[in-house]
Amino acid sequence: MRISSAFNGVVVADLEPSGTTGWLSTYIVLGSESVAIVDPGPKSSAEAFAELIDMLDVRRFKKVYIALTHVHIDHAGVTGDLVEILPNALVLVHSRGVKHLVDPSKLWQSSLEVLGENAKLLGEPKPVPQDRIVGLVDRVRIELSGAELVGIPTPGHAPHHVSYLLEPGGLLFAGDSIANYFNGRLYPVTVHPFDSEEYLRSLDSMLKLQPKKIGVAHYGLVDEEPEVFIQRARDKLISWIYHIGSLINSGISKPEDIYQHVLSRDVELAYAKRLEELMPAFRGSTYRVIAGLHSYISRKNRTL
Numbered sequence: 001m002r003i004s005s006a007f008n009g010v011v012v013a014d015l016e017p018s019g020t021t022g023w024l025s026t027y028i029v030l031g032s033e034s035v036a037i038v039d040p041g042p043k044s045s046a047e048a049f050a051e052l053i054d055m056l057d058v059r060r061f062k063k064v065y066i067a068l069t070h071v072h073i074d075h076a077g078v079t080g081d082l083v084e085i086l087p088n089a090l091v092l093v094h095s096r097g098v099k100h101l102v103d104p105s106k107l108w109q110s111s112l113e114v115l116g117e118n119a120k121l122l123g124e125p126k127p128v129p130q131d132r133i134v135g136l137v138d139r140v141r142i143e144l145s146g147a148e149l150v151g152i153p154t155p156g157h158a159p160h161h162v163s164y165l166l167e168p169g170g171l172l173f174a175g176d177s178i179a180n181y182f183n184g185r186l187y188p189v190t191v192h193p194f195d196s197e198e199y200l201r202s203l204d205s206m207l208k209l210q211p212k213k214i215g216v217a218h219y220g221l222v223d224e225e226p227e228v229f230i231q232r233a234r235d236k237l238i239s240w241i242y243h244i245g246s247l248i249n250s251g252i253s254k255p256e257d258i259y260q261h262v263l264s265r266d267v268e269l270a271y272a273k274r275l276e277e278l279m280p281a282f283r284g285s286t287y288r289v290i291a292g293l294h295s296y297i298s299r300k301n302r303t304l
């Protein structure tokens with residue numbers, strides 16, 4: 001486990017899920033009487049999380065919020081375990097994600113289909129009791145004794161994605177709504193079922209928040225200015241759409257071939273591909289990103 005206290009007292013934790021270091025960041029906002037845990041991680045983090053809870057003495061807080069950006073099993077799979085060991089914890093999630101927490105069986109099936117062996121590595125989520133979940137619809141403000149967490153719907157990566165802005169301080173927890181970010185390299189997380197129009201609109205709404213700092217799920221606090229980071233993610237998506245479109249027009253249609261072409265031209269994606277070898281839980285991720293965008297573009301073309 002790696003812990004750092006980085007920005008305005010927010011703890012950034014890497015619980016090294018499934019033996020994978022440098023892949024998933026969990027953020028813990030410690031108020032005077034309440035605490036918020038953003039993107040707790042997969043089921044495989046349950047043991048490490050129990051240690052972290054003791055270490056930070058999380059049980060002393062009157063209110064505990066588990067703020068999920070979305071229900072994908074790498075972000076939220078440990079939630080069922082957490083509500084058991086934290087009896088006063090409430091889970092915040094977009095209303096469209098609630099049913100997948102209450103009954104994770106469908107989510108687990110589709111995770112097995114999309115992630116294969118990786119899903120097993122991350123672990124099957126436990127159900128979360130309905131009365132422990134708060135379904136978010138529009139923008140919502142959560143009081144954190146002296147601070148405030150503002151939940152903003154940011155669909156695109158997933159239709160039920162929510163980002164959270166911490167005020168004061170302006171730290172935006174962006175989950176997967178902007179980009180994956182490894183050592184200064186970034187690319188949008190366009191896995192199926194990605195929606196590029198919604199994603200671009202969400203980037204605009206996050207820009208309007210004028211965040212002072214961005215923290216992503218994969219991985220960590222972003223060194224760049226937020227507006228530059230968001231603009232780079234937008235530019236990358238548009239260049240991918242253009243590149244994949246021209247490959248399709250030239251008769252290349254297999255996702256594997258499209259992936260190889262994009263990989264050969266994109267140094268940031270190629271960097272992430274090399275990281276896959278060091279990170280068991282990350283394997284196959286760069287392929288899924290390009291295949292997801294290709295599938296989105298193909299669906300779009302069929303309906304035009």
Ligand SMILES: [Zn+2]
Pocket residue numbers: 070072075157176
């Ligand atoms: Zn995700």
